[in-house]
Amino acid sequence: MNTATKLSGFVLGLAAVFGAAYGVGQVAGPVAPAAGTGHDAADGHGDTGGAGHGGDEGGAAAHLPGGLLVSDRGYTLRPVDAPAGQFAFQVTGPDGRPVTAYDVAHDKRMHLIVARRDLSGFRHVHPEMTADGTWRVDSPLGGPGVWRAFADFTPTGGEALTLGVDVTVPGALTEQPLPAPAASTTVDGYTVTLTGAPQPGRTAELALTVNRDGAPVTDLEPYLGAYGHLVALRQGDLAYLHVHPDGEPGDGRTKPGPEVRFFAEVPSAGAYRLYLDFKHGGVVRTAEFTVVAGTPTGSASPAATGTPAARTPAATSSPTADAGHGAPGHGHN
Numbered sequence: 245m246n247t248a249t250k251l252s253g254f255v256l257g258l259a260a261v262f263g264a265a266y267g268v269g270q271v272a273g274p275v276a277p278a279a280g281t282g283h284d285a286a287d288g289h290g291d292t293g294g295a296g297h298g299g300d301e302g303g304a305a306a307h308l309p310g311g312l313l314v315s316d317r318g319y320t321l322r323p324v325d326a327p328a329g330q331f332a333f334q335v336t337g338p339d340g341r342p343v344t345a346y347d348v349a350h351d352k353r354m355h356l357i358v359a360r361r362d363l364s365g366f367r368h369v370h371p372e373m374t375a376d377g378t379w380r381v382d383s384p385l386g387g388p389g390v391w392r393a394f395a396d397f398t399p400t401g402g403e404a405l406t407l408g409v410d411v412t413v414p415g416a417l418t419e420q421p422l423p424a425p426a427a428s429t430t431v432d433g434y435t436v437t438l439t440g441a442p443q444p445g446r447t448a449e450l451a452l453t454v455n456r457d458g459a460p461v462t463d464l465e466p467y468l469g470a471y472g473h474l475v476a477l478r479q480g481d482l483a484y485l486h487v488h489p490d491g492e493p494g495d496g497r498t499k500p501g502p503e504v505r506f507f508a509e510v511p512s513a514g515a516y517r518l519y520l521d522f523k524h525g526g527v528v529r530t531a532e533f534t535v536v537a538g539t540p541t542g543s544a545s546p547a548a549t550g551t552p553a554a555r556t557p558a559a560t561s562s563p564t565a566d567a568g569h570g571a572p573g574h575g576h577n
């Protein structure tokens with residue numbers, strides 16, 4: 245186990261890096277950063293270089309964002325036959341046998357996240373394991389299409405991993421266009437507003453503010469040990485980023501809303517879909533946002549991070565960050 249790495253995620257909120265357990269210093273590898281980010285990326289490494297280097301033995305895989313591999317470090321995600329309406333899978337370990345020993349992370353031993361390849365249909369559920377290492381859950385797959393299923397777990401004695409596998413649901417596919425970027429969204433009468441924008445190669449603060457009927461929600465309920473869980477998926481390959489908030493319930497400084505703050509770093513320019521799970525009134529809801537991580541302007545102005553101006557990429561001088569455009573970074577090549 246790399247306890248230091250885990251702590252950096254839980255306590256400092258630095259888990260905002262793809263493949264958090266692999267350490268912040270390794271995210272920039274083969275995921276091509278936007279042109280001109282080299283210097284900024286180097287700065288980001290310097291800021292957080294102590295977060296751990298537990299993944300070196302993983303070779304090239306250690307440099308990848310989470311969720312892109314079906315097999316990593318000897319662990320393989322294997323869907324198994326299940327009755328209709330159920331989804332079941334195993335994780336086999338380096339010995340080829342199903343893993344049955346998992347550490348609890350964020351209140352659960354297994355987090356299963358699914359999204360269709362067009363980024364619609366996000367669900368985050370918690371399967372139950374039987375003694376043979378088979379995880380089962382009522383199928384979260386919502387309709388026809390190709391889905392990506394992410395298993396986010398820590399095998400006992402190993403590193404935290406997120407493995408991903410495609411699962412096809414037969415039927416006529418109607419592809420959903422990615423919704424345009426917007427600073428707020430509504431779910432079940434709750435309006436959630438996003439302040440801040442992720443930046444390739446550097447840490448940015450994201451704040452999500454929850455209102456209901458125009459009033460701030462100040463009694464969010466802990467869910468999986470936090471007031472909010474944020475998953476980001478990159479358009480195009482569904483690279484997976486599980487972000488945890490800055491602070492946790494009961495730490496004496498984190499309030500139960502209306503604002504939940506995160507620190508996030510994305511490895512490339514482009515469009516991402518953010519999914520915020522929050523709990524209120526005993527119900528977990530998911531607020532979704534499209535964000536475009538723009539090409540940094542190259543100026544050394546970290547002060548812009550997390551300011552209200554950062555919410556609107558169009559306010560910067562970069563034409564590729566036009567918030568109204570909806571397309572991922574054009575000029576990226």
Ligand SMILES: [Cu+2]
Binds near residue numbers: 354370468
């Ligand atoms: Cu979970």
